[in-house]
Amino acid sequence: EAGVAQSPRYKIIEKRQSVAFWCNPISGHATLYWYQQILGQGPKLLIQFQNNGVVDDSQLPKDRFSAERLKGVDSTLKIQPAKLEDSAVYLCASSLVVGGDGEQYFGPGTRLTVT
Amino acid sequence: AQSVAQPEDQVNVAEGNPLTVKCTYSVSGNPYLFWYVQYPNRGLQFLLKYITGDNLVKGSYGFEAEFNKSQTSFHLKKPSALVSDSALYFCAVRDPNSGYALNFGKGTSLLVTP
Numbered sequence: 001e002a003g004v005a006q007s008p009r010y011k012i013i014e015k016r017q018s019v020a021f022w023c024n025p026i027s028g029h030a031t032l033y034w035y036q037q038i039l040g041q042g043p044k045l046l047i048q049f050q051n052n053g054v055v056d057d058s059q060l061p062k063d064r065f066s067a068e069r070l071k072g073v074d075s076t077l078k079i080q081p082a083k084l085e086d087s088a089v090y091l092c093a094s095s096l097v098v099g100g101d102g103e104q105y106f107g108p109g110t111r112l113t114v115t
Numbered sequence: 116a117q118s119v120a121q122p123e124d125q126v127n128v129a130e131g132n133p134l135t136v137k138c139t140y141s142v143s144g145n146p147y148l149f150w151y152v153q154y155p156n157r158g159l160q161f162l163l164k165y166i167t168g169d170n171l172v173k174g175s176y177g178f179e180a181e182f183n184k185s186q187t188s189f190h191l192k193k194p195s196a197l198v199s200d201s202a203l204y205f206c207a208v209r210d211p212n213s214g215y216a217l218n219f220g221k222g223t224s225l226l227v228t229p
Contacts, residue, residue, distance in 0.1 A: 041222070042220050
């Protein structure tokens with residue numbers, strides 16, 4: 001079974017520029033998560049989708065971050081404009097169902113450096 | 116809010132010795148607890164979980180964890196450490212108030228020396 005795919009793996013941009021990340025979850029997984037992992041910290045949830053609907057985006061900085069999951073499969077996360085503090089690894093994860101004891105499967109992440 | 120704490124930034128152990136990585140939790144209701152491992156430049160990998168049942172949970176790569184309700188702990192253990200176990204370990208709790216997303220601890224770096 002193919003895992004969660006993410007691209008690009010690395011991105012370097014200047015502050016105030018925009019950037020987009022792409023995620024392709026495991027086939028058949030209805031739930032998709034975007035996490036932000038700042039160096040030295042654990043991942044923090046940004047947004048969660050169930051199919052193509054948003055379940056939780058309470059920690060997403062909506063003035064600069066946006067995400068969508070068209071057709072309930074692939075997802076993109078965008079930052080516009082980027083700030084220095086956005087430098088982090090952005091992890092995408094998917095799970096078969098919402099809640100219960102379902103495991104989340106993580107992609108390799110996109111390492112963003114904002115200069 | 117559901118949360119976990121990992122009190123140690125780093126754990127050092129000699130190869131062949133037993134290892135313990137500590138995690139305590141704070142939840143309302145029944146906890147769903149997880150351990151993940153992160154190798155350099157790779158995503159998080161699931162190790163094991165506690166949902167209900169036996170307090171001793173066995174997982175991947177010979178790891179196990181003991182759920183202790185009275186001490187609100189979920190420590191990760193392995194009887195005999197390998198150098199290849201060196202990685203970053205995260206404890207997490209599922210938060211039913213946040214779409215069942217995972218709330219992670221800050222991580223513990225495990226270094227196993229030959």
